Amino acid sequence: MIRIGLLGCGNVGHVIARHTEIVPVAAVYDTVGSRANEIGEICGAAVFHDFPAFIEGDFDLVVEAASVEAVRRYAGEVLEHGKDLVILSVGALADAEFRHQLSETARKAGRRIYIPSGAIIGLDNLKIGQISEIRKLVLKTTKSPASLGIEASEKMLVFKGTAADCIRHFPKNINVAVALELAAGREADVELWVDPDIDRNMHEVCAEGEFGDIHITVRNTPSPDNPATSYLAALSVLTLLKNLDNPIVIGT
Ligand SMILES: NC(=O)c1ccc[n+]([C@@H]2O[C@H](COP(=O)([O-])OP(=O)(O)OC[C@H]3O[C@@H](n4cnc5c(N)ncnc54)[C@H](O)[C@@H]3O)[C@@H](O)[C@H]2O)c1
Numbered sequence: 001m002i003r004i005g006l007l008g009c010g011n012v013g014h015v016i017a018r019h020t021e022i023v024p025v026a027a028v029y030d031t032v033g034s035r036a037n038e039i040g041e042i043c044g045a046a047v048f049h050d051f052p053a054f055i056e057g058d059f060d061l062v063v064e065a066a067s068v069e070a071v072r073r074y075a076g077e078v079l080e081h082g083k084d085l086v087i088l089s090v091g092a093l094a095d096a097e098f099r100h101q102l103s104e105t106a107r108k109a110g111r112r113i114y115i116p117s118g119a120i121i122g123l124d125n126l127k128i129g130q131i132s133e134i135r136k137l138v139l140k141t142t143k144s145p146a147s148l149g150i151e152a153s154e155k156m157l158v159f160k161g162t163a164a165d166c167i168r169h170f171p172k173n174i175n176v177a178v179a180l181e182l183a184a185g186r187e188a189d190v191e192l193w194v195d196p197d198i199d200r201n202m203h204e205v206c207a208e209g210e211f212g213d214i215h216i217t218v219r220n221t222p223s224p225d226n227p228a229t230s231y232l233a234a235l236s237v238l239t240l241l242k243n244l245d246n247p248i249v250i251g252t
Helices: 011-017 033-043 051-055 068-080 090-094 096-109 123-130 163-169 175-184 231-243
Strands: 004-007 025-029 046-048 061-064 084-087 134-143 156-162 189-194 201-209 212-220 226-230
Touching (some): 004 011, 025 033, 025 051, 046 051, 061 068, 061 231, 090 096, 123 134, 123 175, 123 201, 134 175
Parallel strands (some): 004 025, 025 046
Antiparallel strands (some): 156 189, 201 212
């Protein structure tokens, strides 16, 4: 069974730490020491308060559940230390040059980078866009104003444009758009809405191509500790980890 190191001990980190029957957590690290201590206690992992010591730990794979900034800062080092990497803050890969460099680092080190489906469903088969044209790819995300730090008394559009532009304005909230683009191999048109009357984050994905068309609506239960994060995202990481060793690979 693989052992993981957890980079980021927030909301997603908590869910992972509470499921050690799926994957044992060997080590944890967070810039906020008290959060690392708390998670270490929950899952019995070794707690580290600096990255260089953490990355020397005895585990096979790092799960990044921290921030776009953490990916930019540490992802290369993780791979160079001979560990695979799961990236949840996939917005970091919107930067094509950084993505290319990271991919080369992984290749040279013989390691792999995994992008979980995160807060949506359908990422697997959208990869057909890499071999067959997808003419239209639209992501419409609707969240509560509070989760974006905005005040609004009625439903309103706060952003319309490409994923690369959206992530510059809302770096914590648009990982899904970048994941969609990487899967489909083309840019997505993104709309970000706020609605004071919703209690669930909603992602609507529309795609049209030679294959036909799809319309997926995902209404995510927000995590109790952090309304900006969907419970589905944490579950998708756990599922990815559970299946890493499975000889039967479904839905790729
Ligand atoms: N791909 C998806 O669909 C998807 C879905 C949900 C969340 N996310 C992303 O996953 C990440 C984790 O989500 P969360 O809800 O657990 O966030 P969170 O804010 O609850 O927790 C993040 C934790 O990481 C720590 N951290 C941040 N930068 C760090 C760094 N440079 N080094 C070490 N620790 C650092 C913070 O102190 C915090 O404890 C976020 O970036 C979020 O945007 C992606």
